[in-house]
Structure formats: structure tokens, C-alpha cells
Amino acid sequence: MAYEAFVIRGSKTIFLKKAIARNLYNKGIDQSEISELLKLSQPMVSNYCSSKEKIPEEITDIAENISQKIINGKAPDFHTCITFSDKSFEGNYFLANKNEIITDENIKIVNNLTEAFLILKGKNISGLIPEVKINIAMSKLKPTGSNDVAAFLNGFVVADDKIIGYNGIRFGRSKHLSSLLLGLKKDLDTNAIMNIAYIRDLGGTNFNVSYLTKEYKLIDDKDQVDILLHKGDFGIEPCAYVLGKDAVDVSKKVLKLINGLNNEK
Structure with missing residues (x-):
């Protein structure tokens, strides 16, 4: 998941x-609450709120944006960012884990998963729903770990034996699958x-x-497998x-499986 971040040089943090303290105070926020939000001592907050020092315009714009988010219920968290680049990184950015950076392959996987959901959406899957979330x-193609595997966040939403929705697609979330x-x-090409x-019966x-x-x-040692069965354990x-x-491909096999099981009844 990407998180919004405001990046400024360390010398401008004060x-x-x-500026944020002044904005919040002018909007009726108590100084003790401002102290807790900004991780400042109350005397420092009092000093900031009463100061007439002019704030650079580019800072006041960022401060107004952050102040409004705080008023809307979001708590700020201040971090130190160290870079070794000549480029200035000041501005509004989004921070994400490396595996969540949108690449062409990531987009293809997300689109493929979305299409798979649409194929199964509304289909009656009674008899195929496990006790755990279905996903x-x-x-x-060349994964290095679980962060290179995407799945539906918390599995599919199922109602009346039908897949009706999902809550997002994320990389690195479905640990078991x-x-x-x-x-x-x-061992397998999958x-x-x-x-x-x-x-129990897949014979037909x-x-x-x-x-x-x-x-x-x-x-x-089978090279080609469509369905794997695990008999469970304690x-x-x-x-x-x-x-x-x-x-x-998986969703189409599931539809074929549903049709095959229905024909056996």
C-alpha cells in the first residue's frame, strides 16, 4: 500500500x-494536543504559536495541507530521510514497498486477476467453497519470494454460494497460497x-x-497437474x-470443474 509523504529539507523542519502549530492553534486546537501531535514540548508550542517570524511561502502551503489532514483525523509521523543524490526530493510523494511499485508485469498480473474475478463473478460455486477464505x-514469471505473488486481499467476498466481490489486490499478502x-x-509449470x-470424486x-x-x-513426479488434493491433518x-x-486459466478450469460436477449429478 502506498502512503502519502511530504518531503522537505531537514533545515526547514522547524x-x-x-507553521503547522500556528495553523492548528488558529483553528481552535488546544496547545497540549498540538504538543502531542507534533512531538514538541508545550513551551515550544507556545513559543511557535506566539512567534511573528515569517514562514517561507513554500512551507506555508505544505503546512496548510498537513494541518487540514490532521483536522480531518489523520495523525502525522515525522521521519528522517537520507539520500545520496544531487536531485532535490522536496515535494509531495507516495512511499511504497519495493514489491508494490507498479511495473508492467505487476499491471499485467493485477489485470489478469481482475479478469479472473469477472469470469467467476456471479457463478454458483456451491460445493467448492472451503471453510477458509477462497482466493x-x-x-x-521469475519470483524471488512471496512479495512477487499477488492475491485478492482477504480473499473473495462470497454470498449465497456466489463470488460477488473483493477488497483489493495486493502483492505479498496471501502467505499460504x-x-x-x-x-x-x-517442479511444475504453473x-x-x-x-x-x-x-472426493474427480473421476469424470x-x-x-x-x-x-x-x-x-x-x-x-507428474509434469502437468490441474488439481492438487490435500487430505488435511489435525x-x-x-x-x-x-x-x-x-x-x-485457473478461473476457466474452475468453471469447467463446476460444469463437470453438475453433469455427474
Whole structure:
């Protein structure tokens, strides 16, 4: 997740806090509260609020913006940023973890996951809903860790046996699916995975099926696998995992699975 940040040179920090203190005081905020918000002593806040010292215009603009955010309920946090560049980084920026920086590959993954959701949206998936949140995870082609795997934040929203929504897509969030997918990629040609409820009879669905050990290791040496089954363990729900080249491929296999299971009834 990206966070808004206001970057100024260290020499201007005093001016900034002085301007913010004045703004908040003029808007009726008590000096003791200003002291706590800006991590200043109360005598310092009193000095700032009564000072007639002129504040540089570029600082007053930033201070007004920050002051309004504080009034709206956001608490500021001051940090020191050290760079080794000749370029000035003053201004309004957004800070994000390295894995959340938008690259072409990240965009493709997010778009693919979104399309996968739209394929499944509104479809009746009764019988495939596990006790835990149902989710799809998709990795970069050459992942170095879980931060290179994206999934739906807190899984899909399900109502009346139908997938109806989701709360965002994030990299590095679905620990179980991402770690499982990264482990499987060492032996299988797969970039996406979806967890569904355990299915006892897949004989008539024409999928390549295999099993996982209790430790989530492949039980055989198959090169192509569509669905992996895990029989569960003490405190662990039995589960099935649908694999694919990407999230869209996975969602299409799930639809095919639904149709196959319905035809058997």
C-alpha cells in the first residue's frame, strides 16, 4: 500500500512544525494536543504559536495541507530521510514497498486477476467453497519470494454460494497460497493457484489430478497437474488447489470443474 509523504529539507523542519502549530492553534486546537501531535514540548508550542517570524511561502502551503489532514483525523509521523543524490526530493510523494511499485508485469498480473474475478463473478460455486477464505494467487514469471505473488486481499467476498466481490489486490499478502505456489513452481509449470473445497470424486472431470503430502509436498513426479488434493491433518481442513498458467486459466478450469460436477449429478 502506498502512503502519502511530504518531503522537505531537514533545515526547514522547524519552519514546517512552526507553521503547522500556528495553523492548528488558529483553528481552535488546544496547545497540549498540538504538543502531542507534533512531538514538541508545550513551551515550544507556545513559543511557535506566539512567534511573528515569517514562514517561507513554500512551507506555508505544505503546512496548510498537513494541518487540514490532521483536522480531518489523520495523525502525522515525522521521519528522517537520507539520500545520496544531487536531485532535490522536496515535494509531495507516495512511499511504497519495493514489491508494490507498479511495473508492467505487476499491471499485467493485477489485470489478469481482475479478469479472473469477472469470469467467476456471479457463478454458483456451491460445493467448492472451503471453510477458509477462497482466493486466487498469481506470481511473476521469475519470483524471488512471496512479495512477487499477488492475491485478492482477504480473499473473495462470497454470498449465497456466489463470488460477488473483493477488497483489493495486493502483492505479498496471501502467505499460504503464495508459499505453496512458489514451492510448486520448482517442479511444475504453473503461475497461479486457487484454493477450493476438497472434492472426493474427480473421476469424470478429465483433469490431471495429484496429491500433496501433509507437508504440502508433491506426492509424485507428474509434469502437468490441474488439481492438487490435500487430505488435511489435525486442525487443517482438507482442501483442493486448482493450478494454471495464470489466474484466468485457473478461473476457466474452475468453471469447467463446476460444469463437470453438475453433469455427474
